[in-house]
Amino acid sequence: MSEHEYVPKSKAAKWFNDRLPLLTLGAHLTDYPTPKNLNYWWTFGGILTFCLITQIVTGIVLAMHYVAHADLAFASVEHIMRDVNYGWLIRYIHSNGASMFFLAVYIHIFRSLFYGSYKSPREVIWIIGLMIYLLMMAAAFMGYVLPWGQMSFWGATVITNLFSAIPLVGDSITTWLWGAYSVDNPTLNRFFSLHYLIPFLILGLVVLHIWALHVPGNNNPVGIDIKKPSKDTVPFHPYITIKDAFALLVFMIIFAGFVFFTPNVLGHSDNYIPANPLVTPAHIVPEWYLLPFYAILRSVPDKLGGVILMFSAIFILFVLPWLDTSKVRSAVFRPIYRQFFWILVIDVLMLGYVGAMPAEGIYLVLARVGTIYYFLHFIVVMPVVGYLEKTDPIPMSISEPVLSGGAEPSLARKVNDKV
Amino acid sequence: MIKSNLKLFVLSFLLLISLRPLQSAEMVDPIKVDWSFKGLTGTFDRASLQRGFQVYKEVCASCHSMQYLSYRNLGEPGGPEFSEQEVKAIAASFEIEDGPDSQGEMFTRPGKPSDKFKSPYPNVQAATAANGGAYPPDMSVLVKARKGGANYIYSVLVGYEDPPPGVTLDEGVYYNKYMTGNKIKMPNNLMDGLVEYADGTESTVDQMAKDVTTFLAWAAEPELEERHKTGVKVIIYLVLLTILVYLSMKKIWSRIDSEV
Numbered sequence: 001m002s003e004h005e006y007v008p009k010s011k012a013a014k015w016f017n018d019r020l021p022l023l024t025l026g027a028h029l030t031d032y033p034t035p036k037n038l039n040y041w042w043t044f045g046g047i048l049t050f051c052l053i054t055q056i057v058t059g060i061v062l063a064m065h066y067v068a069h070a071d072l073a074f075a076s077v078e079h080i081m082r083d084v085n086y087g088w089l090i091r092y093i094h095s096n097g098a099s100m101f102f103l104a105v106y107i108h109i110f111r112s113l114f115y116g117s118y119k120s121p122r123e124v125i126w127i128i129g130l131m132i133y134l135l136m137m138a139a140a141f142m143g144y145v146l147p148w149g150q151m152s153f154w155g156a157t158v159i160t161n162l163f164s165a166i167p168l169v170g171d172s173i174t175t176w177l178w179g180a181y182s183v184d185n186p187t188l189n190r191f192f193s194l195h196y197l198i199p200f201l202i203l204g205l206v207v208l209h210i211w212a213l214h215v216p217g218n219n220n221p222v223g224i225d226i227k228k229p230s231k232d233t234v235p236f237h238p239y240i241t242i243k244d245a246f247a248l249l250v251f252m253i254i255f256a257g258f259v260f261f262t263p264n265v266l267g268h269s270d271n272y273i274p275a276n277p278l279v280t281p282a283h284i285v286p287e288w289y290l291l292p293f294y295a296i297l298r299s300v301p302d303k304l305g306g307v308i309l310m311f312s313a314i315f316i317l318f319v320l321p322w323l324d325t326s327k328v329r330s331a332v333f334r335p336i337y338r339q340f341f342w343i344l345v346i347d348v349l350m351l352g353y354v355g356a357m358p359a360e361g362i363y364l365v366l367a368r369v370g371t372i373y374y375f376l377h378f379i380v381v382m383p384v385v386g387y388l389e390k391t392d393p394i395p396m397s398i399s400e401p402v403l404s405g406g407a408e409p410s411l412a413r414k415v416n417d418k419v
Numbered sequence: 420m421i422k423s424n425l426k427l428f429v430l431s432f433l434l435l436i437s438l439r440p441l442q443s444a445e446m447v448d449p450i451k452v453d454w455s456f457k458g459l460t461g462t463f464d465r466a467s468l469q470r471g472f473q474v475y476k477e478v479c480a481s482c483h484s485m486q487y488l489s490y491r492n493l494g495e496p497g498g499p500e501f502s503e504q505e506v507k508a509i510a511a512s513f514e515i516e517d518g519p520d521s522q523g524e525m526f527t528r529p530g531k532p533s534d535k536f537k538s539p540y541p542n543v544q545a546a547t548a549a550n551g552g553a554y555p556p557d558m559s560v561l562v563k564a565r566k567g568g569a570n571y572i573y574s575v576l577v578g579y580e581d582p583p584p585g586v587t588l589d590e591g592v593y594y595n596k597y598m599t600g601n602k603i604k605m606p607n608n609l610m611d612g613l614v615e616y617a618d619g620t621e622s623t624v625d626q627m628a629k630d631v632t633t634f635l636a637w638a639a640e641p642e643l644e645e646r647h648k649t650g651v652k653v654i655i656y657l658v659l660l661t662i663l664v665y666l667s668m669k670k671i672w673s674r675i676d677s678e679v
Binding site: 036037075078079081082088089092234238239242243245246249250252253256257259260261263264269270272273274282399 | 459487488492556557559560563564565566568599639641642646647649650651653654657658660661664665667668671672675676677679
């Protein structure tokens with residue numbers, strides 16, 4: 001928080017600001033003291049905001065031309081692609097935008113994992129973030145159903161059928177979700193309704209996410225508490241805004257590369273075949289960003305067990321701040337945890353890979369090993385390493401490379417360079 | 420340490436993306452053709468598109484529908500670019516059912532450019548029944564709906580062979596090297612000299628397969644040329660803007676003693 005109160009310059013501004021302090025809020029956002037050592041992994045918050053706005057704007061336009069009916073949905077998408085002015089561009093931005101959104105959110109989440117941004121006092125930011133992530137998955141899944149292609153239909157069938165694994169009431173719940181006795185027109189209709197609703201829920205949570213962030217302020221690569229404002233911080237504008245803008249533009253170049261030159265590479269060709277309840281595709285695969293969870297689901301021979309494990313894989317992240325016992329936030333000063341962090345990254349990538357493969361032979365073995373490691377990482381590695389690990393000396397502040405442990409200053413210099 | 424791990428991360432991610440296409444069932448890889456529409460600035464070969472339309476009209480259209488295309492698309496930029504007169508003549512050569520009229524009767528009239536391509540069968544069931552139980556898929560987005568895209572479609576068209584020893588085929592089933600499962604209900608319709616190209620090109624099986632595949636690739640992605648052209652401009656614009664913003668950032672951050 002800024003030390004000095006904002007004072008409006010004009011009388012009119014003062015009159016308004018006394019009644020609704022929007023100008024104070026604006027001044028707070030502009031002055032917001034931000035650690036000056038944030039690296040580019042910290043630019044993904046802004047990038048994600050851009051992704052959300054892009055999805056909402058393109059989505060609203062698409063909804064003006066899309067028809068949520070089992071007999072008309074596929075044709076209406078082709079209408080968008082062929083007859084609507086720049087419909088192809090809007091749809092490709094929206095469909096690739098979902099992938100870019102997830103790419104950014106995964107980087108954002110792993111950044112948080114590496115630098116300990118989920119730890120006290122930022123647990124609430126982390127939990128709101130996970131709620132956003134859950135809603136993103138729901139929105140993306142339902143959005144993928146809307147074109148009513150083969151993968152839409154069969155993906156919806158597989159995922160909704162998961163709920164039938166719940167004992168006693170499972171089948172009733174599934175029928176209730178469908179609004180029919182199978183995935184059918186009522187399912188498509190409600191998915192469209194929810195797909196339109198969820199982004200606005202996400203938007204609300206994003207406001208809370210940022211609000212919660214502005215209470216303790218940003219974590220930083222060194223992971224230490226800093227005085228705000230001080231010479232360790234810079235005002236959000238122009239320093240962070242320009243840096244976020246630069247990173248966003250680089251991100252947009254990659255985004256544009258997908259949209260204009262390989263718009264369908266992240267999708268599945270089967271989704272250009274109209275939905276057919278009588279023909280099951282050879283391999284039903286979700287979009288790439290859900291594959292690790294799909295691998296976990298299929299690694300268990302029991303349906304209910306698989307469902308429980310898959311949901312646990314997400315919900316375990318909610319208690320992560322209390323599983324991590326280390327007093328040091330940043331993995332930069334945690335030589336042991338740092339190794340495990342990268343093992344986790346590779347583990348999740350491997351799970352994603354085997355999620356795209358048939359659940360048999362070596363892939364099934366890899367999926368099981370990957371699943372076991374995933375849970376071990378959070379349940380065993382994080383608490384135990386936090387206790388046992390001898391962390392590297394931590395600097396006292398970002399500007400002054402003085403060590404808390406009284407070790408050699410040169411070491412701190414080295415550490416700072418690394419950051 | 421972080422840097423090298425980062426490399427590992429990026430490499431693993433690229434590996435993940437590049438390995439995804441391996442997921443499908445075993446079959447012979449499609450023939451790789453050097454299509455003119457490949458690449459960042461690829462465009463369609465106009466003459467090939469026009470010939471491909473001819474093959475579609477004279478051969479494919481007797482079984483396959485292309486219900487999402489309109490005759491007017493044939494004259495639009497980035498496509499076969501038939502002249503307005505030609506498009507009108509093509510449309511008028513089809514009898515389109517319209518109505519109901521003021522008496523409540525359906526009637527037929529010559530096609531107009533705004534009409535959708537006429538389908539050979541009234542519905543999927545009729546098409547299935549007339550083709551030995553196998554529905555000839557609508558070809559509007561067929562190239563996008565098949566893994567391997569244009570290469571796969573072309574390969575199937577030229578991939579008919581006698582079945583290897585030991586493989587017995589039912590009546591009305593044909594052996595195709597590139598088709599998933601190797602069994603296809605579409606007979607080998609292409610033979611040398613089947614169509615007489617208006618531009619005098621020799622109509623070999625290979626030529627016809629290439630032309631009609633080009634036509635189908637355009638049908639699936641009629642926006643391809645505009646997409647490529649716009650994409651190049653967008654990327655150039657973004658790169659220039661990125662450089663400007665980068666320089667501004669360096670200038671702004673030079674005020675304080677911190678690297679950006």
